[in-house]
Amino acid sequence: MIISSIRDSVLQAVAEVAGTPNGTILLHEPYFPEQAWTYVKECLDTRWVSSAGKYVSEFEQRLAVITGAKRAVAVVNGTAALQVSLILAGVHRDEEVICPALTFVATTNAISHCGAVPHFVDVCENRLAISPLALENRLQEIASRAGDRVFNRETGRRIGAVCVMHCFGHPADLDSLAEVCNRYGLPLIEDAAESLGSYYKGRHTGRHGQLAAVSFNGNKIVTTGGGGAILTDRDDLADRAKHLTTTAKQPHPWQFNHDAVAWNYRLPNLNAALGLAQLEVMDKLLVAKRDLAHRYEQAFARLECGKFLKEPADSQSNYWLNALILHPELADYQEELLEALNKKGFQSRPLWTPMHHLPMYGDCPQGELSITDSLFRRVINIPSSATLLLK
Ligand SMILES: Cc1ncc(COP(=O)(O)O)c(C=O)c1O
Numbered sequence: 001m002i003i004s005s006i007r008d009s010v011l012q013a014v015a016e017v018a019g020t021p022n023g024t025i026l027l028h029e030p031y032f033p034e035q036a037w038t039y040v041k042e043c044l045d046t047r048w049v050s051s052a053g054k055y056v057s058e059f060e061q062r063l064a065v066i067t068g069a070k071r072a073v074a075v076v077n078g079t080a081a082l083q084v085s086l087i088l089a090g091v092h093r094d095e096e097v098i099c100p101a102l103t104f105v106a107t108t109n110a111i112s113h114c115g116a117v118p119h120f121v122d123v124c125e126n127r128l129a130i131s132p133l134a135l136e137n138r139l140q141e142i143a144s145r146a147g148d149r150v151f152n153r154e155t156g157r158r159i160g161a162v163c164v165m166h167c168f169g170h171p172a173d174l175d176s177l178a179e180v181c182n183r184y185g186l187p188l189i190e191d192a193a194e195s196l197g198s199y200y201k202g203r204h205t206g207r208h209g210q211l212a213a214v215s216f217n218g219n220k221i222v223t224t225g226g227g228g229a230i231l232t233d234r235d236d237l238a239d240r241a242k243h244l245t246t247t248a249k250q251p252h253p254w255q256f257n258h259d260a261v262a263w264n265y266r267l268p269n270l271n272a273a274l275g276l277a278q279l280e281v282m283d284k285l286l287v288a289k290r291d292l293a294h295r296y297e298q299a300f301a302r303l304e305c306g307k308f309l310k311e312p313a314d315s316q317s318n319y320w321l322n323a324l325i326l327h328p329e330l331a332d333y334q335e336e337l338l339e340a341l342n343k344k345g346f347q348s349r350p351l352w353t354p355m356h357h358l359p360m361y362g363d364c365p366q367g368e369l370s371i372t373d374s375l376f377r378r379v380i381n382i383p384s385s386a387t388l389l390l391k
Pocket of ligand 1: 077078079080104106191193215216227228
């Protein structure tokens, strides 16, 4: 195949769906309904902009209803939500947490912030999330059990948890992963930062392990400017999460007593107000995202250079970021295509550099990572905003 014809066909397919850029069509931009202005203004008018105010609990309650989780605890960002989730799942300093090498660096940073060590396993090509087979193979290779604890016999460290990530909103194979985790007695934690509005077998992502983290960063489907949340069905874990993320202050109208070394990770009222307005119209955003993905799927069906990443058959994806996956023999053209797309005004990007190639994580324990390495050279994310269809 000739690069110029590949480039032209990709540009044409993207333009057909995203339109002709007048400037730059962003990879993902937020959608703010009318109510956003009303709610944020109310925070300003009432002076409740910071760590107290009604919007934090309204945001948490709405999030719990949307996801079906019993409790949602709002925090400053998804990284903090994941760090606290891991700690509450029982991860300690100098333990290992198994996670995908194909993820945004925040997953591994959250593990490191617990004082733990990420341990990388490979993903599967159709979901881009941890492969249950890779997890099973890796555990067979390195795991040894002592009572109800699991150790990496190569490093001597305890394995504290498995952290799965739903890449671009496409749910991981949660049943198969949970089955492996249960057999080894390992807690399953979901990095659901990208998957608000995504369902695996009819159940919202973030509801398949003990705890999950969601992100409301500026590039997500719903944004609070910066923000995150911990989801759980256990009241005791939610209460502890709330306590630890609000400086472990004991309730009292004027005294300041704290009973643990904790964090100030609480989401400000101002941010919660902005997020609540979007949660109220989330269904509309999800419909637009699915419609956009469907249009890309049709436009890309004609392409010979690769395939559009579709939601797994057992899942409903929020299609956070749409992705084209080049055929393996065309991986060398990825850079040229990215350049052409960006030059034309379609903000596009490759996958995150896999974790085992980053200087601070290169020496971490790892299994065989060939699918991660191959996908890194072949994935191209293209403009995915709901605003492309919602004006
Ligand atoms: C997979 C993944 N994990 C964690 C995070 C961290 O979220 P935040 O940026 O809100 O800290 C993000 C997104 O930003 C993400 O994409």
